[in-house]
Amino acid sequence: MQGHLAIEASGLVKSFDGKRAVDGIDLAVPEGSIYGILGPNGAGKTTTLRMLLGIIEPDAGRRVLLGRERPLEAARIVGYLPEERGLYPAMTTREAIAFMGALRGLPLEVGRKRAAILLEQNGLADYVDKPIKSLSKGMAQTIQLFGTIVHQPKLVVLDEPFSGLDAINQGRLEHLIRDEAAAGTTVIFSTHVIHHAERLCERVAIIAAGRIRFEGLVSEARDRLRPQVRLKARNADGSWRASLPAGARHAGDLWQFELPKGGIEPLLKALIDGGAGIEELSIERPGLHDAFVAIAGESAAREMEASEQADFGEAA
Amino acid sequence: MSLFEASWVIARRDFVASVFSKTFILFLLAPMILLGFAFFFSWMNDAQDATASQGRIAVVADGATAEALALARERLVRGTSEQSVPALHNVAPAEHVEVQARALLADENAGYSAVLSGTLDRPVLTGPTRADGYVARRLQLLVDDARRAEALRGANAAPAPVALERVVTEQAAGNLQMNRRAMAKAGQALVFTITMLLATLLLSTLVEEKTNKVIEVLAAAVPLDAVFLGKLIAMLGISLVGLALWGGSVALAYTFLQILQDWMALPTVSPAIGWAAWIVLLLLYFTMNFMLLGALFLGIGAQASNIREIQTISMPVTLLQLMVFLLAVSAVGQGSSPLAVTAYVVPFSSPMAMIAYGAQQEALWPHLLALVWQGLWVALIIRISSRLFRRTVLKSSASGSFFSLRFWRSQGAA
Numbered sequence: 001m002q003g004h005l006a007i008e009a010s011g012l013v014k015s016f017d018g019k020r021a022v023d024g025i026d027l028a029v030p031e032g033s034i035y036g037i038l039g040p041n042g043a044g045k046t047t048t049l050r051m052l053l054g055i056i057e058p059d060a061g062r063r064v065l066l067g068r069e070r071p072l073e074a075a076r077i078v079g080y081l082p083e084e085r086g087l088y089p090a091m092t093t094r095e096a097i098a099f100m101g102a103l104r105g106l107p108l109e110v111g112r113k114r115a116a117i118l119l120e121q122n123g124l125a126d127y128v129d130k131p132i133k134s135l136s137k138g139m140a141q142t143i144q145l146f147g148t149i150v151h152q153p154k155l156v157v158l159d160e161p162f163s164g165l166d167a168i169n170q171g172r173l174e175h176l177i178r179d180e181a182a183a184g185t186t187v188i189f190s191t192h193v194i195h196h197a198e199r200l201c202e203r204v205a206i207i208a209a210g211r212i213r214f215e216g217l218v219s220e221a222r223d224r225l226r227p228q229v230r231l232k233a234r235n236a237d238g239s240w241r242a243s244l245p246a247g248a249r250h251a252g253d254l255w256q257f258e259l260p261k262g263g264i265e266p267l268l269k270a271l272i273d274g275g276a277g278i279e280e281l282s283i284e285r286p287g288l289h290d291a292f293v294a295i296a297g298e299s300a301a302r303e304m305e306a307s308e309q310a311d312f313g314e315a316a
Numbered sequence: 317m318s319l320f321e322a323s324w325v326i327a328r329r330d331f332v333a334s335v336f337s338k339t340f341i342l343f344l345l346a347p348m349i350l351l352g353f354a355f356f357f358s359w360m361n362d363a364q365d366a367t368a369s370q371g372r373i374a375v376v377a378d379g380a381t382a383e384a385l386a387l388a389r390e391r392l393v394r395g396t397s398e399q400s401v402p403a404l405h406n407v408a409p410a411e412h413v414e415v416q417a418r419a420l421l422a423d424e425n426a427g428y429s430a431v432l433s434g435t436l437d438r439p440v441l442t443g444p445t446r447a448d449g450y451v452a453r454r455l456q457l458l459v460d461d462a463r464r465a466e467a468l469r470g471a472n473a474a475p476a477p478v479a480l481e482r483v484v485t486e487q488a489a490g491n492l493q494m495n496r497r498a499m500a501k502a503g504q505a506l507v508f509t510i511t512m513l514l515a516t517l518l519l520s521t522l523v524e525e526k527t528n529k530v531i532e533v534l535a536a537a538v539p540l541d542a543v544f545l546g547k548l549i550a551m552l553g554i555s556l557v558g559l560a561l562w563g564g565s566v567a568l569a570y571t572f573l574q575i576l577q578d579w580m581a582l583p584t585v586s587p588a589i590g591w592a593a594w595i596v597l598l599l600l601y602f603t604m605n606f607m608l609l610g611a612l613f614l615g616i617g618a619q620a621s622n623i624r625e626i627q628t629i630s631m632p633v634t635l636l637q638l639m640v641f642l643l644a645v646s647a648v649g650q651g652s653s654p655l656a657v658t659a660y661v662v663p664f665s666s667p668m669a670m671i672a673y674g675a676q677q678e679a680l681w682p683h684l685l686a687l688v689w690q691g692l693w694v695a696l697i698i699r700i701s702s703r704l705f706r707r708t709v710l711k712s713s714a715s716g717s718f719f720s721l722r723f724w725r726s727q728g729a730a
Binding site for chain 2: 050053054055056057072075076078080082084085086087088089090091099100102103104105144147
């Protein structure tokens with residue numbers, strides 16, 4: 001891996017009530033990247049982020065945050081959006097954002113000015129002096145996100161940032177994450193929704209049951225699987241069937257199998273010679289979801305889907 | 317950010333949120349209402365028949381005896397107060413005095429508590445009063461005085477009253493000690509009362525952050541020590557605002573209202589270390605007492621996950637305060653006895669015990685030592701509280717509350 005690391009963690013361990021929640025996690029997050037931590041609920045994502053930020057101390061292991069071994073020493077240049085959103089209900093949006101900035105060392109006056117700008121830039125100028133308690137949940141979440149970035153941190157840590165947001169706000173958040181990264185900020189977020197990670201991240205860590213199952217580029221995760229071939233043949237039977245690879249699956253009128261190591265050309269020739277009568281043939285690169293299933297297993301994937309469904313219900 | 321910068325951010329938020337809330341007006345009014353009631357009942361008490369506490373005595377005697385008793389009462393009242401001597405009401409004797417006395421005691425409208433009959437040489441007290449009781453002893457005094465006066469008058473030897481020539485001195489050792497002890501106890505009571513009023517507020521301070529889930533935002537940005545210290549500073553600021561307003565109101569009332577001047581006399585004796593130093597120390601020890609108990613209560617309250625748990629722990633906390641107060645009070649006037657030294661050294665009783673020390677002893681250096689000692693304990697309690705909070709509350713687990721059975725089971729299992 002090239003360049004500096006915004007976060008470097010090795011062998012992080014944390015147990016609660018005698019049960020190991022995080023079991024030897026290693027992470028390397030390059031500066032300026034968008035990094036996703038993928039895993040179902042209860043996989044250890046939040047505990048990992050809390051340990052990285054020093055909210056809880058690991059039982060074992062080491063973490064370095066922006067070059068500091070004690071995370072609070074980097075607090076001025078870190079922004080954090082926890083999974084359980086929290087704001088003081090009586091505060092106005094501007095004061096709430098400025099207060100969160102002040103916690104990170106930003107003078108209140110500067111925070112207030114930046115808060116007004118952030119709200120205006122995002123079409124929320126009318127809400128500057130509205131109390132938090134009068135906002136919708138999604139709007140309050142947006143305010144907290146502004147509070148997370150108002151002090152212009154070098155590292156932004158977001159725990160399940162898309163959770164509870166409707167499609168419009170999810171899109172707005174994706175946009176904001178890209179903008180932050182474009183400005184040189186490192187963004188690390190946890191999610192149980194694969195397509196967010198797939199759209200945004202250069203690198204991901206896949207966590208299941210407190211362990212890292214994969215850590216690296218999204219393309220590397222995909223490349224762990226061979227491209228998938230989908231074939232629709234006019235003739236159901238014939239000698240061409242013998243040329244299909246051993247793991248080929250038949251669903252409806254489609255055959256699906258991994259691209260043979262010898263490439264597509266020998267297979268294509270055998271199919272034509274065997275009289276398959278090719279109607280459709282496509283070669284698809286596997287998505288992150290396929291990679292996740294292959295890496296974390298079917299049950300972890302099902303848990304992810306269940307979490308996603310629950311999330312969708314909440315946002316709706 | 318330094319610990320103090322971070323504490324200041326937390327303190328400022330809490331202070332503004334509390335002082336500019338509507339409930340703060342109620343907080344300010346609470347002691348005023350209390351004082352108002354105290355004055356009202358005091359006034360009511362004054363306005364009541366002065367005889368109510370002593371009872372009315374029917375004097376069934378001939379005119380000369382009744383007059384001698386009335387004159388004796390007048391003399392005694394002059395030397396004491398109207399309330400100190402039972403009120404006398406003359407009733408002309410009937411044929412059967414014993415029967416008359418019982419009838420008078422049975423008369424609900426008259427409301428007599430006893431009947432004095434007979435002569436000065438053979439007085440008879442009828443009524444449900446004990447021979448060694450309060451009323452009987454005072455009536456005995458009256459009869460004795462009346463008899464003495466009659467005897468002197470008969471011998472033509474009644475001396476004319478003389479006025480005392482007054483030579484006023486600054487102080488006498490005997491009442492200086494007594495007054496300083498009273499002052500010491502008053503200082504302790506003041507600090508204890510205000511801290512007790514604020515105990516529930518301190519216990520529930522962190523519940524807001526836990527309920528609103530702001531605590532994780534705070535914990536990720538600043539040291540938990542700063543969160544605890546900031547909250548304590550804010551609460552101290554709030555209480556000082558309250559004190560300033562209450563104190564100012566009392567001072568204004570004292571200046572402009574006669575009733576308050578009658579009710580509350582300014583002390584003529586000064587504390588051993590002088591008024592200025594004692595008032596400064598009073599403020600400092602109030603601060604330390606508040607910080608010490610506040611840090612403890614904040615730490616305990618931080619473990620509670622809801623208002624119900626706060627209510628449950630309120631009573632033992634109040635008892636703890638009371639025990640500490642009693643220890644401090646019992647050290648007043650004890651010099652350097654083991655009990656007094658214990659009260660000076662035990663961190664929670666130390667501020668109140670040292671207030672008393674300042675009122676009674678001239679030495680200043682022990683105060684410096686005590687303040688440093690108390691400050692160290694504040695830091696230690698904050699550190700322990702924040703560590704415990706981090707260990708039990710800030711984790712991705714449901715068994716976060718220190719007061720939950722699940723927490724203790726898990727500790728046992730671990």
